[in-house]
Amino acid sequence: MSENNQRIIFLSEYEDIFICPICSHPVKVMDLRSLICSNHHCFDISKRGYVNLLSQPHKTKYDKKLFESRKVISQSGYFDPLIARISENMLAELEPAGKMVKILDAGCGEGSHLSDIQQRILEQAQCDSLGIGVDISKEGIDMASKGPSKAIWCVADLANCPFADKQFHFILNILSPSNYSEFHRILADDGMVIKVIPGSKYLQEIRGIFYKKTARSVHSNENTFELFIRNFDLVDTQHVQYSVTLDHKYKEQLIHMTPLSWGAAEELIQQVLSNNKLEVTFDFTILLGKKMNAPIIWKSMIYEA
Ligand SMILES: [Zn+2]
DSSP states (O other), X not given: OOHHHHHHHHHHHTGGGBBOTTTOOBEEEETTTEEEETTOOEEEBOTTSOEEOOSSOOOOSOOHHHHHHHHXXXXXXXXXXXXXXXXXXXXXXXXXXXXXXXXXXXXXXXXHHHHXXXXXXXXXXXXXXXXXXXXXXXXXXXXXXXXXXXXXXXXOOGGGOOBOTTOEEEEEEESSOOOHHHHHHHEEEEEEEEEEEEOTTTTHHHHHHHSTTSGGGSOOOHHHHHHHHHHSEEEEEEEEEEEEEEOGXXXXXXXXXXXXXXXXXXXXXXXXXXXXXXXXXXXXXXXXEEOTTOOOOGGGGOEEO
């Protein structure tokens, strides 16, 4: 059986995670080609095995080049300290061996973070996980579905999540927009939301060159934080900060993986590229939240596979 067909069969094993984004009815995989609801709303499954649940195509500024660049930066290990910290938080809540935990990466882009986190969980807890990566960008999901990981990938709008209620033990939301009412609906009662936002020093060296003396030269998280604590009980806030000297060959990818470059003048981009030894700060804030008044019965968050 082809690898692509295996992915579609894997998707059909977990079809009950999904609901129709138009009428909220349950859906079924039909003929390994589409996901169809009882009201006959039909969504294509691509040859590569991901499903497109958008009712109309959506254009984003996150293009193929951005995702390719982010994938290269991820694979080169520049996000490893962040990924390690997220995984540690998850591992602290898991039971060992033989159980499966459902993880949604909301705004997964090209899928590297979810794949890396699943790998760490498998290695360190021998705990099997089902990863579901969702992004509104078809380019991102198309790239994610090329990877070998044990995950289901889908194109969908977070404002209208195509998932049944209370499905997920973890919702990851890494450097990506949120939809908290939908997160509430699809998160298990004792599940956890892990949101990562850029810290004030995130890529400050590049920000400083591109946006000297303007408001964009400093990043502020005040509103994001306020909105989070209005929606979830804040369990913990963690800061992960580290500096790296960027290898020459990764400079271009670093610039292209961030929306920071969108408004920057070409001469300033060249200035960054011509800098021989570019020191770059990675700075993240991790917000860990649970539903308000969530029961503290962590063991019930794992279901038998
Ligand atoms: Zn429907």
